[in-house]
Amino acid sequence: MTETPDDPAPDDIDIVDTPDGNEQKNTDTDKAAGTPSAKSENSDHEQIYDLSAFKVLTVDDFSFITDLLASSLKELGVGKVIRADDGEKAKNLILQSNGIESGNSIDVLVLDWLMPGMSGKQLLEWIRNHEKESIKFLPVIVCSAYTSNDLVQKARDCGANEVMVKPVSADKLAKRIQHVIDNPRPYIRSPDFFGPNRRRKKEPFPGDEKRINKDEDIKQSYEKP
Missing domain, CATH: 3.40.50.2300 (Response regulator)
Known part of the structure; x- marks a missing residue:
């Protein structure tokens, strides 16, 4: 699992992200924003x-x-x-x-x-x-x-x-x-925090990280050796 720094020490952080090509998200925002029918591009390449x-x-x-x-x-x-x-x-x-x-x-x-x-x-x-x-x-x-x-x-x-x-x-x-x-x-769980990553990132997260969408993801990532 690729570690991403936040306020706590890296060893205290659990973070998973999903590659765009294989997303199967459960949240309603993903439902509305993640499908081709939900968005298009105008002449200035802004998402509508x-x-x-x-x-x-x-x-x-x-x-x-x-x-x-x-x-x-x-x-x-x-x-x-x-x-x-x-x-x-x-x-x-x-x-x-x-x-x-x-x-x-x-x-x-x-x-x-x-x-x-x-x-x-x-x-x-x-x-x-x-x-x-x-x-x-x-x-x-x-x-x-x-x-x-x-x-x-x-x-x-x-x-x-x-x-x-x-x-x-x-x-x-x-x-x-x-x-x-x-x-x-990405949503992060540390000993004293759960929520979206508090550090803004301009580039997507690399590697094979998965976005946390359920508690099983959190549990499984903690159990990884």
């Missing part, structure tokens, strides 16, 4: 995605923010946008969407960091520690009007895929969602 099958959850304690985000996402062609005004409601919606009906999972979560009750930090920690794969690997974009280096670091350490400053424009949100789709980071 059909997000009509996408389901996005926006979470913010201010309703005008969720209204703004929902409007922006609809402009992007997102098929379904659901909203929650606190972490507990979002948690219940995530659980409901990952129930019996297959293909109904949330594809991307746009999450406010500072909320009364269950905060964005607590919700993100619950997601990354969940036993169900479609919840554990849910792409999360954190939004906050109070971003600082400390907040960005905390969000990354909790497993956020991206961090954005509010107010969020439709164009910026589109670019972040596209970045999450185009540049999926």
Whole structure:
């Protein structure tokens, strides 16, 4: 297994990545972004995605923010946008969407960091520690009007895929969602962290690494001699 450095020592890291030619991923983001019918290229060679099958959850304690985000996402062609005004409601919606009906999972979560009750930090920690794969690997974009280096670091350490400053424009949100789709980071488990690789990489991971998609992958990679 090829080791990839992160904040912990290399011996403490478990990381697997899947070669593009043999991908069989289980997450809903892969379902929407990984098929030829889901994307095309314009004259400038930018990827254009059909997000009509996408389901996005926006979470913010201010309703005008969720209204703004929902409007922006609809402009992007997102098929379904659901909203929650606190972490507990979002948690219940995530659980409901990952129930019996297959293909109904949330594809991307746009999450406010500072909320009364269950905060964005607590919700993100619950997601990354969940036993169900479609919840554990849910792409999360954190939004906050109070971003600082400390907040960005905390969000990354909790497993956020991206961090954005509010107010969020439709164009910026589109670019972040596209970045999450185009540049999926390997998920890393170390003694004190689980989530997308905290180091951005411009080049794809080389070799025969596999992207972690389920707990069996994590267990098997730990058991390798």
